[in-house]
Amino acid sequence: MFNLFKKDKTDPADAPAAITSQETSSPSWTERLKRSLSKTRNQLGNQLAGLFGGGKIDEDVYEELETILLTSDVGVNATQTLLEDIRGRVKRQSLNDTTQLKQALKEAMLDLLQPLQQPLSTSTHQPFIIMLVGVNGAGKTTTIGKLANLFQAEGKSVLIAAGDTFRAAAREQLQAWGERNRVHVVSNQSGDAAAVIFDAVNSARAKNIDIVLADTAGRLPTQLNLMEEIAKVKRVIGKAMPEAPHEILLVLDANTGQNAVMQVMAFDDALKVSGLVLTKLDGTAKGGVIAAIAQARPIPIRYIGLGESIDDLRTFDAAEFVEALLS
Amino acid sequence: MFENLSGRLQGVIKNLRGQARLTEQNIADAMREVRMALLEADVALPVVKDFIARVKQRAEGQEVLQSLTPGQAVIKVVHDELTELMGARGEVLDLAAVPPVIILMAGLQGSGKTTTSAKLARLLKAQKKKVLLASADVYRPAAIQQLKTLAQSLEVECFDSNAGQQPADIASATLDFAKRHFYDVVIFDTAGRLGIDEAMMNEIRALHALLKPTETLFVVDAMQGQDAVNTARAFGEALPLTGVVLTKLDGDARGGAALSVRHITGKPIKFIGVSEKVDGLEPFHPERMASRVLGMGDVLSLIEQAQKTVDIDEAKKLADKVKSGKSFDLDDFKMQMQQMRNMGGIGALMDKLPGQMAGMAGKISGDAGDKAIRRIEGIINSMTPLERRKPEVIKATRKRRIADGAGVHVQEVNRMLKQFEEAQKMMKMFSKGGASKLMRAMQGRFPGLR
Numbered sequence: 107m108f109n110l111f112k113k114d115k116t117d118p119a120d121a122p123a124a125i126t127s128q129e130t131s132s133p134s135w136t137e138r139l140k141r142s143l144s145k146t147r148n149q150l151g152n153q154l155a156g157l158f159g160g161g162k163i164d165e166d167v168y169e170e171l172e173t174i175l176l177t178s179d180v181g182v183n184a185t186q187t188l189l190e191d192i193r194g195r196v197k198r199q200s201l202n203d204t205t206q207l208k209q210a211l212k213e214a215m216l217d218l219l220q221p222l223q224q225p226l227s228t229s230t231h232q233p234f235i236i237m238l239v240g241v242n243g244a245g246k247t248t249t250i251g252k253l254a255n256l257f258q259a260e261g262k263s264v265l266i267a268a269g270d271t272f273r274a275a276a277r278e279q280l281q282a283w284g285e286r287n288r289v290h291v292v293s294n295q296s297g298d299a300a301a302v303i304f305d306a307v308n309s310a311r312a313k314n315i316d317i318v319l320a321d322t323a324g325r326l327p328t329q330l331n332l333m334e335e336i337a338k339v340k341r342v343i344g345k346a347m348p349e350a351p352h353e354i355l356l357v358l359d360a361n362t363g364q365n366a367v368m369q370v371m372a373f374d375d376a377l378k379v380s381g382l383v384l385t386k387l388d389g390t391a392k393g394g395v396i397a398a399i400a401q402a403r404p405i406p407i408r409y410i411g412l413g414e415s416i417d418d419l420r421t422f423d424a425a426e427f428v429e430a431l432l433s
Numbered sequence: 434m435f436e437n438l439s440g441r442l443q444g445v446i447k448n449l450r451g452q453a454r455l456t457e458q459n460i461a462d463a464m465r466e467v468r469m470a471l472l473e474a475d476v477a478l479p480v481v482k483d484f485i486a487r488v489k490q491r492a493e494g495q496e497v498l499q500s501l502t503p504g505q506a507v508i509k510v511v512h513d514e515l516t517e518l519m520g521a522r523g524e525v526l527d528l529a530a531v532p533p534v535i536i537l538m539a540g541l542q543g544s545g546k547t548t549t550s551a552k553l554a555r556l557l558k559a560q561k562k563k564v565l566l567a568s569a570d571v572y573r574p575a576a577i578q579q580l581k582t583l584a585q586s587l588e589v590e591c592f593d594s595n596a597g598q599q600p601a602d603i604a605s606a607t608l609d610f611a612k613r614h615f616y617d618v619v620i621f622d623t624a625g626r627l628g629i630d631e632a633m634m635n636e637i638r639a640l641h642a643l644l645k646p647t648e649t650l651f652v653v654d655a656m657q658g659q660d661a662v663n664t665a666r667a668f669g670e671a672l673p674l675t676g677v678v679l680t681k682l683d684g685d686a687r688g689g690a691a692l693s694v695r696h697i698t699g700k701p702i703k704f705i706g707v708s709e710k711v712d713g714l715e716p717f718h719p720e721r722m723a724s725r726v727l728g729m730g731d732v733l734s735l736i737e738q739a740q741k742t743v744d745i746d747e748a749k750k751l752a753d754k755v756k757s758g759k760s761f762d763l764d765d766f767k768m769q770m771q772q773m774r775n776m777g778g779i780g781a782l783m784d785k786l787p788g789q790m791a792g793m794a795g796k797i798s799g800d801a802g803d804k805a806i807r808r809i810e811g812i813i814n815s816m817t818p819l820e821r822r823k824p825e826v827i828k829a830t831r832k833r834r835i836a837d838g839a840g841v842h843v844q845e846v847n848r849m850l851k852q853f854e855e856a857q858k859m860m861k862m863f864s865k866g867g868a869s870k871l872m873r874a875m876q877g878r879f880p881g882l883r
Contacts, residue, residue, distance in 0.1 A: 177478045179658040182469060242681060242709060243543025275579035282574030326683055330803060359543060363475030363658025386542060389627045391660040
């Protein structure tokens with residue numbers, strides 16, 4: 107039970123069995139989210155517990171709250187907005203005790219994050235083409251493995267395109283994920299990501315596949331040539347199938363600080379990102395940066411990654427996220 | 434990199450510089466600004482608090498108050514403390530042990546351990562060391578394959594491990610292999626792990642005990658946020674770290690993690706990763722970095738980079754040509770552009786220039802400049818050799834042909850020719866009046882800047 111994150115790491119052959127056993131016995135996802143965020147909560151929660159322990163709401167309390175939000179990667183701007191929001195609530199509802207402040211914080215946070223809760227619907231097109239982008243090491247390839255598993259569990263057929271033609275052994279990594287999921291991985295020896303994905307889309311149309319997951323190489327938004335290249339990859343996919351890609355997922359590492367906001371803006375400007383995936387939330391990172399993102403560029407958060415095992419990807423639920431974070 | 438942090442700090446400095454007298458009030462104001470700037474740059478809060486306290490204490494002390502230019506004195510204090518925070522001096526790898534010298538790599542998932550291992554191998558190979566790479570990442574699919582592929586491209590030996598083995602077994606086998614084959618250095622890559630993952634932290638502790646590495650490097654993503662403190666603490670407590678490698682500094686990360694990690698672990702930053710290519714690893718110079726953060730520029734690194742990348746022979750040929758009074762033609766112009774690009778483009782250059790100078794060069798983004806350079810190259814490539822040598826023959830018909838060839842409008846060909854003429858004028862001045870005149874003429878006449 108407590109070994110959730112370690113399962114099926116070493117032996118790919120065991121993976122399907124592990125998944126089914128987990129499906130039945132796994133605790134509710136809220137609980138897992140809570141457990142994953144427990145470190146976050148411990149720190150944030152302890153600080154908050156001290157703060158919400160009762161007493162008058164004065165400037166010191168606000169300053170303390172500001173510090174807590176800043177250390178959760180919420181960022182200076184979003185912190186100011188949240189604080190103003192909370193001050194407004196305190197005034198309107200004439201709250202005077204810090205115990206009531208917690209509810210106000212929850213509500214303010216929820217108001218900010220609620221609009222981001224828009225689950226991905228893949229039934230609008232067939233095949234539904236999903237392109238994954240992000241900086242190096244954000245967890246794109248791992249997320250593809252998890253997404254493939256998720257969609258298969260919904261009874262959909264999946265095809266993976268190994269579009270990371272730059273990093274050494276990225277293709278092999280995807281192939282290993284493909285074997286675990288029993289999913290076909292389209293790859294070729296050439297260095298052209300667009301060509302690989304183009305082939306995959308055509309192959310998916312011919313074979314009547316439901317979903318294509320297209321991997322791309324990690325890139326930093328400052329690498330202008332690589333940003334141009336990925337815009338080209340998108341255009342080429344559109345040539346294989348009009349209106350495709352139907353979803354462009356930007357994968358963000360929850361450990362990232364305010365740079366995540368830059369990443370969202372840069373990738374959105376280049377590609378029009380339609381959804382976000384927040385990975386590695388099982389660490390001590392707080393993921394508070396999504397509050398900053400919600401303010402700067404409100405793009406729906408489709409999934410969050412809670413661990414390394416294959417079924418650790420969940421749809422984003424704002425209420426549960428806030429609850430888990432602040433409870 | 435560090436753009437936002439240095440932007441805000443420069444604002445603070447500007448304000449301070451104007452103050453004839455420093456009062457407690459304006460120091461406090463400045464410090465609040467510095468605090469926000471650091472927080473926004475993802476520097477961890479405990480580190481910020483500590484930093485502010487130290488600067489404040491010194492700023493209110495004698496050395497500043499007795500100074501004739503108190504504003505300047507405060508800047509010096511901030512600079513000193515920033516350097517101190519990043520590590521007082523640059524430190525290098527300790528390779529003075531009985532070979533094989535073991536370097537153990539540790540860090541979070543996706544921080545860049547495998548890529549850094551390969552970069553390090555390349556660096557040490559260039560120092561004529563016999564290097565062995567080894568990977569004990571049996572968890573991430575194809576991680577070992579990744580290192581093997583990288584090793585192959587570097588022509589460095591990679592120990593043949595596989596995902597079915599236990600990390601400890603790989604470690605002892607690697608050690609054995611390295612001893613028997615007389616390797617100088619072994620770079621031992623490990624799986625990414627979370628600081629709170631007890632089992633995995635125990636594993637790397639065991640690996641450390643087995644390998645007895647001379648260097649234990651903690652690899653950190655420069656984009657990491659406030660949590661860098663917790664991660665650094667967890668790794669620092671589990672392992673006797675000897676140094677830190679900061680990766681992905683070529684992004685627009687504000688680099689706060691650099692300050693936090695150094696402060697929490699107390700270990701020096703030894704290398705920084707500045708590109709995803711295998712040659713993108715540089716030694717870390719705390720003082721230069723502090724200057725860069727404060728917008729004082731990093732001219733030293735710029736010069737080193739120029740020495741490394743600019744083709745000296747080509748440059749000399751051009752200088753001779755200009756001096757001998759021969760005309761500066763479009764081929765020379767193109768070569769200049771290429772050299773600028775070899776140095777990492779305008780963006781990279783501006784990054785290292787002092788604040789005022791970068792401001793003088795205009796408010797354009799480095800990217801726009803790089804794009805303009807590429808376009809200029811494209812236009813020149815569409816010209817015949819005669820046109821390049823004698824640009825004056827280019828009239829309307831030729832212009833149209835060139836524009837079609839380069840896929841641009843005729844106006845852009847005109848603009849490019851105009852820029853060339855200006856460069857030519859500058860070159861003439863250079864051959865006559867020397868560098869000082871040139872510098873004056875250069876203001877606002879960078880190619881691509883309008």
